[in-house]
Amino acid sequence: MSEKQVPIIAFNQVDLSFGDTHVLNNVDLEIEAGKFYTLLGPSGSGKSTILKLISGQLTADSGDISFEGQRVNDVPAEKRKVNTVFQNYALFPNMNVFDNVAFGPTLKGMNKTEIKNKVKEMLNLVKLSDFVDREIDELSGGQQQRVAIARALANDPEVLLLDEPLSALDYNLRKSMQYELREIQQRLGITFVFVTHDQEEALAMSDWIFVMNDGVIQQNGSPEDIYDEPINHFVADFIGESNIVDGIMKEDYVVHFVGKDFENVDAGMRPNERVEVVLRPEDLDLTSIENGKLVVTIEDQSFRGDYYEITARDDDGNEWQVQATNSAIIGARVGLTFDPEDIHIMRFNESEDDFDARLESYEDDDEI
Amino acid sequence: MRVWKVMRTMMKSKQQRQIFYIVPYGIWLLLFVVAPLILMLFQSFTTASGHFTFSNYAAYFGSGTYLRMTFNSVWYAFLITVITLVISYPTAYLLNQLKQKQFWLLLVILPTWINLLLKTYAFIGLLSKTGTVNNFISLWGIAPQQLLFSDWSFLLVAAYIEIPFMILPIFNSLAEIDSRLSQASHDLGANKWQTLRYVIFPLSMPGVKAGIQAVFIPSLSLFMITRLIGGNRVITLGTAIEEHFLVTQNWQIGSTIGVVLIAAMIATMLLTRDRTRKNLRK
Numbered sequence: 001m002s003e004k005q006v007p008i009i010a011f012n013q014v015d016l017s018f019g020d021t022h023v024l025n026n027v028d029l030e031i032e033a034g035k036f037y038t039l040l041g042p043s044g045s046g047k048s049t050i051l052k053l054i055s056g057q058l059t060a061d062s063g064d065i066s067f068e069g070q071r072v073n074d075v076p077a078e079k080r081k082v083n084t085v086f087q088n089y090a091l092f093p094n095m096n097v098f099d100n101v102a103f104g105p106t107l108k109g110m111n112k113t114e115i116k117n118k119v120k121e122m123l124n125l126v127k128l129s130d131f132v133d134r135e136i137d138e139l140s141g142g143q144q145q146r147v148a149i150a151r152a153l154a155n156d157p158e159v160l161l162l163d164e165p166l167s168a169l170d171y172n173l174r175k176s177m178q179y180e181l182r183e184i185q186q187r188l189g190i191t192f193v194f195v196t197h198d199q200e201e202a203l204a205m206s207d208w209i210f211v212m213n214d215g216v217i218q219q220n221g222s223p224e225d226i227y228d229e230p231i232n233h234f235v236a237d238f239i240g241e242s243n244i245v246d247g248i249m250k251e252d253y254v255v256h257f258v259g260k261d262f263e264n265v266d267a268g269m270r271p272n273e274r275v276e277v278v279l280r281p282e283d284l285d286l287t288s289i290e291n292g293k294l295v296v297t298i299e300d301q302s303f304r305g306d307y308y309e310i311t312a313r314d315d316d317g318n319e320w321q322v323q324a325t326n327s328a329i330i331g332a333r334v335g336l337t338f339d340p341e342d343i344h345i346m347r348f349n350e351s352e353d354d355f356d357a358r359l360e361s362y363e364d365d366d367e368i
Numbered sequence: 369m370r371v372w373k374v375m376r377t378m379m380k381s382k383q384q385r386q387i388f389y390i391v392p393y394g395i396w397l398l399l400f401v402v403a404p405l406i407l408m409l410f411q412s413f414t415t416a417s418g419h420f421t422f423s424n425y426a427a428y429f430g431s432g433t434y435l436r437m438t439f440n441s442v443w444y445a446f447l448i449t450v451i452t453l454v455i456s457y458p459t460a461y462l463l464n465q466l467k468q469k470q471f472w473l474l475l476v477i478l479p480t481w482i483n484l485l486l487k488t489y490a491f492i493g494l495l496s497k498t499g500t501v502n503n504f505i506s507l508w509g510i511a512p513q514q515l516l517f518s519d520w521s522f523l524l525v526a527a528y529i530e531i532p533f534m535i536l537p538i539f540n541s542l543a544e545i546d547s548r549l550s551q552a553s554h555d556l557g558a559n560k561w562q563t564l565r566y567v568i569f570p571l572s573m574p575g576v577k578a579g580i581q582a583v584f585i586p587s588l589s590l591f592m593i594t595r596l597i598g599g600n601r602v603i604t605l606g607t608a609i610e611e612h613f614l615v616t617q618n619w620q621i622g623s624t625i626g627v628v629l630i631a632a633m634i635a636t637m638l639l640t641r642d643r644t645r646k647n648l649r650k
Contacts, residue, residue: 055555056554076559077551077555078554078556078557078558078559079557083556084555086551086552088548090546090548090551090552092567093549093571094570094571103558104557107556107557107562108557151556152556
């Protein structure tokens with residue numbers, strides 16, 4: 001964000017409660033034009049609430065929400081330049097496909113030819129051109145989904161909000177819709193803000209992810225950043241599979257866990273600071289006991305198609321998840337090995353800003 | 369094959385048991401609905417001495433008085449329906465927005481638990497020359513006014529009595545509309561009025577039609593209110609039937625008017641039938 005253009009959407013200390021429930025806790029966020037954003041979190045984390053605040057369905061208790069630099073807290077939903085694809089599609093059952101998609105353009109006062117062209121264009125975009133005259137209840141869930149997308153895009157929004165739009169679709173359809181949505185976003189070049197609880201979906205589609213929990217943005221970054229450098233236990237656990245153990249950062253580049261010192265690539269912490277150590281299952285390899293950095297006993301394994309999911313336990317009682325290409329023998333004692341850069345260290349209660357600052361401090365050291 | 373046989377006998381016995389359940393109501397229907405209808409139809413086609421004839425219908429359709437009466441019935445029923453609809457739709461819409469909607473709805477329904485005649489007599493007390501309304505306006509020295517036995521007092525009382533029957537179905541159909549649809553409508557740029565017009569109102573049509581049926585059809589045959597409040601200035605088909613059966617004892621013409629009235633009711637039902645595609649298919 002060095003070029004410092006005005007973000008298309010910005011939240012400044014936005015707070016919202018429903019009765020006793022604090023759904024959003026002083027949220028700050030910035031969304032740049034033309035990118036695919038995902039709000040990722042478990043249900044009740046506040047991700048849909050953010051969407052509803054952007055669309056104007058909800059009003060914040062305090063804080064500022066701005067659109068292209070203008071405060072829009074008090075602008076009603078119908079006057080905002082954003083449109084929503086609702087979770088259950090919310091198509092108008094009294095209208096057919098054409099009338100649903102034409103709803104926005106008609107209200108805008110376009111003439112008949114313009115409306116016709118717009119509807120045609122939008123239905124082409126979502127590959128439903130043959131369904132113009134269908135009634136809504138004649139469509140499958142996937143087709144209704146496409147109509148909902150076409151209807152929202154027919155208003156030429158600058159930001160399209162998608163509230164868990166794929167959650168009701170079956171696995172294969174969901175996969176193909178992920179690609180299509182991404183393609184549509186890139187073709188139109190507008191901003192998408194996508195809400196999901198599915199971390200795979202988020203990683204596959206997004207330019208930028210906000211990970212939410214308990215009404216707080218836990219971490220935001222590119223999918224790679226969030227996967228490789230989770231900032232806390234929640235993010236590490238929520239995004240992908242993780243082995244998380246307690247450890248002590250003895251000094252820069254040396255971490256102590258499960259009774260041994262290991263070389264790693266993290267620095268910038270206090271000597272002997274208590275930390276959490278994350279090792280991803282796919283970064284662990286099974287090897288002989290002599291070559292292993294850790295010695296574990298295989299407890300369980302299951303075949304996952306392209307890999308084996310292996311559960312092992314070390315002598316301290318920590319459980320280790322390993323993804324291996326070859327099967328193992330249950331009950332066997334084997335070695336576990338990994339590279340220094342596979343070890344990811346998380347400090348307790350480190351904020352994103354502190355994390356970034358620390359990262360910069362010692363990465364600069366490296367360059368010198 | 370054996371399984372099939374067993375299933376068939378099971379289904380048969382189940383059907384038989386189901387038939388058993390409708391026996392009580394079936395008897396009721398036969399005695400008090402089907403039989404009277406047949407009798408009425410029969411009488412409308414016979415003379416006083418029991419010979420088959422079309423003369424009752426000829427008399428009915430040849431008489432300006434009866435036709436005017438028919439027109440009057442339809443016209444007043446139409447007015448009553450329009451008045452109740454105009455009052456009830458906004459009320460039902462508002463009720464739906466309220467927090468304690470079930471409570472407010474109960475207040476709307478409450479008057480229907482009170483006997484129709486009692487309510488009608490209460491209005492006599494209100495509207496008569498020495499009644500509450502005249503007492504009140506006498507404060508300005510403009511009393512007494514002739515309020516009873518006028519067209520508008522008839523419409524007022526009829527509408528008052530019918531309003532709950534219009535509000536209830538409209539309220540129910542509004543309550544069934546997914547609130548996310550109006551959110552979607554706002555999201556797409558519609559203001560409150562446009563949302564009401566293009567989304568909410570069309571989706572509440574089944575309730576409006578049900579309300580029209582519930583008000584228009586009974587209004588066709590109102591007769592006690594016409595007498596007590598309208599002072600028989602308004603003669604409807606209901607009044608005419610009562611007169612023929614109880615006063616002139618001309619059951620043949622009375623039955624004929626009854627058949628015409630039933631035909632009008634069936635026509636109303638057909639016109640306000642829920643013809644949305646969805647219901648036809650299901």
